[in-house]
Amino acid sequence: LPVAFLLAQVGAQAAARFAERLVPLGLSPPQAGILRALGAQPGISQQALVDHLGIFPSRGVTMIDELERLELVERRDSLDDRRSYALHLTAKGNRALEAIGRVAQEHQDALLAALNKKERETLGQLLQRVADHEGLRPGVHPGFRRKG
Amino acid sequence: LPVAFLLAQVGAQAAARFAERLVPLGLSPPQAGILRALGAQPGISQQALVDHLGIFPSRGVTMIDELERLELVERRDSLDDRRSYALHLTAKGNRALEAIGRVAQEHQDALLAALNKKERETLGQLLQRVADHEGLRPGVHPGFRRKG
DNA sequence: TATTGTTATACTCTATAACTATA
DNA sequence: TATAGTTATAGAGTATAACAATA
Numbered sequence: 001l002p003v004a005f006l007l008a009q010v011g012a013q014a015a016a017r018f019a020e021r022l023v024p025l026g027l028s029p030p031q032a033g034i035l036r037a038l039g040a041q042p043g044i045s046q047q048a049l050v051d052h053l054g055i056f057p058s059r060g061v062t063m064i065d066e067l068e069r070l071e072l073v074e075r076r077d078s079l080d081d082r083r084s085y086a087l088h089l090t091a092k093g094n095r096a097l098e099a100i101g102r103v104a105q106e107h108q109d110a111l112l113a114a115l116n117k118k119e120r121e122t123l124g125q126l127l128q129r130v131a132d133h134e135g136l137r138p139g140v141h142p143g144f145r146r147k148g
Numbered sequence: 149l150p151v152a153f154l155l156a157q158v159g160a161q162a163a164a165r166f167a168e169r170l171v172p173l174g175l176s177p178p179q180a181g182i183l184r185a186l187g188a189q190p191g192i193s194q195q196a197l198v199d200h201l202g203i204f205p206s207r208g209v210t211m212i213d214e215l216e217r218l219e220l221v222e223r224r225d226s227l228d229d230r231r232s233y234a235l236h237l238t239a240k241g242n243r244a245l246e247a248i249g250r251v252a253q254e255h256q257d258a259l260l261a262a263l264n265k266k267e268r269e270t271l272g273q274l275l276q277r278v279a280d281h282e283g284l285r286p287g288v289h290p291g292f293r294r295k296g
Numbered sequence: 297t298a299t300t301g302t303t304a305t306a307c308t309c310t311a312t313a314a315c316t317a318t319a
Numbered sequence: 320t321a322t323a324g325t326t327a328t329a330g331a332g333t334a335t336a337a338c339a340a341t342a
Contacts (some may be wrong), residue, residue, distance in 0.1 A: 004256035011159010133262035148151035
């Protein structure tokens with residue numbers, strides 16, 4: 001049984017369907033990932049953010065630029081180091097993050113409609129063990145991360 | 149429990165690790181997918197291939213060009229319709245397909261090292277049910293397919 | 297001299313559209 | 320007129336490298 005292939009196949013499907021559900025919010029999956037990270041760690045620097053997500057600094061700049069233009073994120077001057085910014089969600093950003101959460105729940109319910117509650121738990125536990133064994137960071141999508 | 153996110157996360161990891169294992173073979177995941185499809189359906193036309201994989205005809209041309217240059221695939225003239233070709237694996241292409249199979253097995257063993265045999269079966273069965281419910285075609289990676 | 301963030305550029309993958317030749 | 324395959328072009332997403340300001 002090609003379980004590894006099934007994983008990649010169903011995982012890609014999950015990602016694609018989630019991306020579709022973000023379209024009405026005007027967001028991409030990477031943007032949702034940044035909002036999520038900033039919701040969990042308000043005030044972190046761009047450097048800390050790109051390190052956490054495993055992306056290149058230049059990409060962080062571009063993405064934060066866009067999220068700032070959308071008024072979802074703001075760069076505040078750092079108090080102790082004038083080179084860096086403290087990144088924060090705006091009120092609008094927080095509302096977007098909540099909307100992402102609702103959409104994610106709907107997405108999961110639709111994706112796992114073929115499984116009952118107990119089976120979903122089992123699936124989650126098995127996946128979590130694989131994720132832990134692979135050293136995956138909770139909440140950080142590998143599609144986000146640079147090679148290596 | 150964010151099972152849908154875990155699925156996307158672990159699935160992307162699976163795809164990335166498999167891609168790494170293809171590097172020594174000089175192949176990309178899409179190329180491996182084509183070799184696999186041609187192994188299962190020798191002699192099909194480019195049209196049938198791109199339809200099966202859900203890619204654009206122009207992409208099919210480019211990819212078959214490359215695989216032909218690598219001497220893994222050959223275009224044979226179709227007997228009954230001079231517009232189309234019959235696609236076949238060469239002897240070298242068949243050996244490559246076998247190597248892909250070995251690499252896939254090693255990949256799966258490494259990826260699922262945290263699970264015992266029974267758990268792997270359970271995971272596979274749960275994933276298969278999700279895949280069926282989502283209407284995924286066996287052996288066709290969604291990353292391959294055009295939107296829709 | 298190292299670090300934060302930025303800019304400018306290039307690369308890869310894929311989509312779109314116009315085209316040729318057969319049917 | 321429709322279909323198989325091709326060519327040419329464009330776009331999205333991301334990586335790479337050089338740079339300015341601050342530490």
